[in-house]
Amino acid sequence: MNKLKVGLIVVMLAIIAIVGGYATYTYNPGSSNGTVKITDMADRTVYVPAEITKVLSTSPPSTNTIYMIAPDKLGGWNSNLTNEQKKYIPSKYQELPVIGGWYSTFQGNPENFISQNPSIILYDKANLGNSSVDIDNLQQMMGSIPVVEIENSLNATNYTGAIQFTGKLLGETEKANELVDFYENVLTQVNTTVSTIPEDQKVRVYYAEGAAGLQTDPSGSPHSQLIDICGGVNVAQVPLKGGNGMSEVNMEQVLQWNPDVIITNNPQFYSKVYTNSSWQDVKAVKDKKVYLAPTTPLGWFDRPPGANVIIGIPWTAKVLYPDKFKNLNMTQLTKEFYSAFYHVNLTDEDVKYIMGNQTLD
Known part of the structure; x- marks a missing residue:
């Protein structure tokens, strides 16, 4: 074998070893179907079936990632789909069983998982919650079903590794x-433009949560990170709250912060903010710059965290700096995203409905 061929083989082996976060990927003929030795995203060695046909996850971010990459291998949802969500999820996936999970304040039932006989179970370490289960405890609960750790939900600037890891793991x-x-x-595209905006010209933003708009998350929170990523200044001067976030604030604080733009994911707050006398002196309200982030079938801006907020990156950039992002066509991007990530083809009317008839193009 000549040196060129040897070199090519070495390169290919190196690629196999690192793509998607795998340190090793070795066939093990110890079982009838064979297993594959992998290193998961927590550097744990795990033996998984060579052919993975059904996958469950302990929390919504990684469940959604499975659905996006390999919907036919998803074995269940963590919670019931709403009627709104079902509008943009193909019917064949709507009736998957609801298995619960370990996330937020929810404590899952391992029997719900085991009874579905999955090939593997994904555990999302960054589940933002108060659930106390760790991966070692979870593996004990699940017996012989391999549990693989994935880290994909907290950092919207770093989804590539988790997506590639999951794709490699599932053969996609x-x-x-x-x-x-x-x-x-x-x-x-967003980073390139945002990097040119001087600090004194950045838009000041308040993220209004809850029906009254008086809950929020400051800079540094995974719930409000798109403000930072898209070049805004998060005005909320409150302690960073872990878990589900949503720090309580009062109207006096909002008036003092006086944001240029308000983003909310709460339809009730959005429907009343322009007629609520308490908010009339806030600059964003006076300037008609309150925006309702789309949430169908999953949040664009927040909740749950995860790959679903990818479409929220251009949306938030366009909300904050419409003149700087005229090249971003949200109708076209939304169609592309929903086709690739949610497996549905949208019409222009669908896009208008999802975006609440807010025109950004």
């Missing part, structure tokens, strides 16, 4: 690369 590398291409393209 090409699909994972398609999603990564979309993600990295919009993130690069």
Whole structure:
């Protein structure tokens, strides 16, 4: 074998070892179907079936990632789908069983998982919650079903590794690369423009949560991170709250912060903010710059965290700096995102409905 061939083999082995976060990927003929030795995203060695046919996850961010990459291998949802969500999820996936999970304040039931006989179970370390289960405890609960750790939900500037890891694990590398291409393209476009905005010209933003709009998350929170990523200044001067976030504030604080733009994901707050006398002196309200982030089938801006907020990156950039992002066509991007990530094809009317008839293009 000549040196060129040897060199090519070494390169290919190196690629196999690192793509998607795998340190090793070795066939093990110890069982009838064979297993694959992998290193998960917590550097744990795990033996998984060579052919993975059904996957469950302990929390919504990684469940949603499975659905995006390999919907036919998803074995269940963590909670019931709403009627709104079902509008933009193909019917064949709507009736998957609801298995619960370990996230937020929810404590799952291992029997719900075991009874579905999955090939593997994904555990999302960054589940933002108060659930106390760790991966070692979870593996004990699940017996012989391999539990694989993935880290994908907290950092919207770093989804590539988790998407590629999941794609490799599930035998869907090409699909994972398609999603990564979309993600990295919009993130690069936004970063390139945002990096040129002087600090004194950045838009000041308040993230209004809850029906009264008097809960929020400051800079540094995964719930409000798109403000930072898209070049805004988060005005909330409150302690960073872990878990589900949503720090309580009062109207006097909001008036003092006096944001240029308000983003909310609460329809009740949005429907009343322009007629609520308490908010009339806030600059964003006076300037008609309150925006309702789309939430169908999953949040664009927040909740749950995860790859679903990728489409929220160009949306938030466009909300904050419409003149600087005229090149971002939200109708076209939304159609591309929903086709690639949610497996549905949208009409222009669908896009208008999802965006609440808020015109950004």
